[in-house]
Amino acid sequence: MTLSILWVAIGGFLGAVARYAVSRRIPFRKGRLPWGTFTVNGMGSLCLGWIIGSAAPPNFLLFAGTGFMGSFTTFSTLNREAILLKQENEWTPMLLYLGITYGAGIPLAWLGYWAGSTG
Template identity: 45%
Template sequence: MNIFLVAIGGFFGAVTRYFVANKLSFLNNSFPAATFFVNLSGSFLLGLIMGGFPSSKWTLLVGIGFLGSYTTFSTFKVEMINQLRKKKWKPALIYMFLSYFGGIVLAFLGFLTGLRL
């Protein structure tokens, strides 16, 4: 049963990520807004799930399944490498700092919010 919860969540997470990336594709600039948005929103939501439902079926469905496929560490790294290869130092550093630091802060805020549920 658990594997099906992860699989169902993963399917919907991947579809949602694709949808968000398409909707934000109009922001065709040097900053990868779609990946930035999904990773930060996913960090907050994972914190929320872990704070509010730390050991439940919701963790499997939403935390591991949905958010595991919704967020993307590998695309973030590829986009960072591409920016550095093109010598776009400032956008690359801003993207890296905001992604790492913002992700941690938002996961923590989500966790605190989840504790109140």
């Protein structure tokens, strides 16, 4: 096992635990937007932008960017929750959820990148 894989594995473990903890604090509820996943994806966009913008050393990028943020944020859960909303005929919440996730994620990533590159 190379050191690079170890950095990614440790970051991935910690990111998954952090995502679970945040999502449990802000649970998904029927008929409402999945705020837990939205929160971790928004936080992850901001933090990953900052990590990349800060020109961090390669091992930190592997640990924090690939490992931690890769498992902290979750595209598959976003899509699963959107499908659940659709199956419950919650079209407006589904479209709102997808819209605000992507609408906020890109500017948050840019803001994080800007903050990381100017700090």
